[in-house]
Amino acid sequence: MSPRRRVAASTAVAALALGLVPGTASAQEAVAVSVKIADQPAVAVATTPRVWPGKLLEAHGVPVDGNDLVAVVRDGRKVSGGKKRVREGDVVKLTEVEKVRTSKRERVRRGTVEIATTKLKPGHRKVVREGRPGVRKVVKLKTLHNGEQVRSRVVKRKLVRDPKPRRVLVGRKPFSVPGTDGLNWGALANCESGGNPNAVNPAGYYGLYQFDVGTWRSVGGSGLPTSASAGEQTYRAKLLYKQRGRSPWPNCGRLL
Known part of the structure; x- marks a missing residue:
């Protein structure tokens, strides 16, 4: 009371x-x-x-x-x-009944996002961003009978700071496409782009194997080839080879 x-x-x-x-x-x-x-x-x-x-x-x-x-x-x-x-x-x-509002801040778990990559050895992990927890404000309404709490309920929750997840690179083996793994993909990449996964040709060709956007998407790629890892670019090139052989690379395909 x-x-x-x-x-x-x-x-x-x-x-x-x-x-x-x-x-x-x-x-x-x-x-x-x-x-x-x-x-x-x-x-x-x-x-x-x-x-x-x-x-x-x-x-x-x-x-x-x-x-x-x-x-x-x-x-x-x-x-x-x-x-x-x-x-x-x-x-x-x-x-005697009293209604009392209380508020407190709670931590919101940051979580972890794992990103597969061929730039690390299979099974190896590398933290590229630690992240941070978020903060949530919680408001409760407490009911007191003669000074003793008999009920409590949450009446409002509000996120006051967004959590940022921890980002971890996880090494994996390169994608495998049967019938293509014995070919010399390094030689093809050196010929097409100088081995640069970020290479851009003003004519509209991108990455190690100089994909145009339409061809890249036809083998399941998203965004631009230069946004993908070198391992994914090679995997998509192998899929393209399974479909069309050396023809997408009329000058450098002979090196496969």
């Missing part, structure tokens, strides 16, 4: 025993009930019969807000509706 409301409740508990709820009833007409406010001891009071429990509390200066719970227990069972009008022997219980 908050300090302010604890003081108010304690004062109200003391006041409860002072007399009847203001009204016209005489002492002979009063009924005896017990009132328990939050975590304070129960107090026996006399009150006007069939008064609403909220009116009973308000008449004695007990602070009640829209979140609080007021219950009437009769013969060991809670009653509701019109039956909540106070009778002899009832117990009126006030549960």
